[in-house]
Amino acid sequence: xxxxxxxxxPFVRKVVxxxxxxxxxxxxxxxxxxxxxVNPDAMPVALNPLGKIPTLERDDGPALYDSRVxxxxxxxxxxxxxxxxxxxxxxxxxxxATADGISDAAVLMRYETxxxxxxxxxxDWLDGQWAKIARxxxxxxxxxxxxxxxxxxxxxxxxxxxxxYLDFRHAARDWRSGRPALAGWYAAxxxxxxxxxxxxx
Ligand code: BEZ
Numbered sequence: 124x125x126x127x128x129x130x131x132x133p134f135v136r137k138v139v140x141x142x143x144x145x146x147x148x149x150x151x152x153x154x155x156x157x158x159x160x161v162n163p164d165a166m167p168v169a170l171n172p173l174g175k176i177p178t179l180e181r182d183d184g185p186a187l188y189d190s191r192v193x194x195x196x197x198x199x200x201x202x203x204x205x206x207x208x209x210x211x212x213x214x215x216x217x218x219x220a221t222a223d224g225i226s227d228a229a230v231l232m233r234y235e236t237x238x239x240x241x242x243x244x245x246x247d248w249l250d251g252q253w254a255k256i257a258r259x260x261x262x263x264x265x266x267x268x269x270x271x272x273x274x275x276x277x278x279x280x281x282x283x284x285x286x287x288y289l290d291f292r293h294a295a296r297d298w299r300s301g302r303p304a305l306a307g308w309y310a311a312x313x314x315x316x317x318x319x320x321x322x323x324x
Pocket of ligand 1: 129131132133230233292
């Protein structure tokens, strides 16, 4: 299989962490995609009409996207340990959606400042994206620490990758301020070998 990717993407990082946690890293070759939403030529548009990464090219079936589909496929392929059975599944998927929403907003903020011409940037829009992130971080701090501290699942991996991306691209926003429990959880989670090996640089 071939994973179309960019190492800076928190969504790609989710997939690579899942590959490592499920022992399938050797089954997937990494192919770097260098495009952007305004220059999709270097993105895998023939495999994924959205031209987005991560996209997983398979030998025995159509390409898979997005990160939620790929992670679930890879976990299933490995015998399944990252998606709990019973009612906890819905908590796990909601936690993953919350984390992916943080990553979505954070990547949009990055494109707004790094890709959009400076004279067309809109500070109110940036503030609106950060407000989504801040509300979600507050929810993680107040409601999700118990789940985050339980057995490893895809929700935790998604949160770890989202927080890592905030450190990478939005460090000046200081997401840890006022969120000591989440900061403490992340400090420990970031030492997992799968996370330490995939930190964006
Ligand atoms: C980044 O450079 O921040 C980035 C690159 C690709 C996808 C998402 C984010």
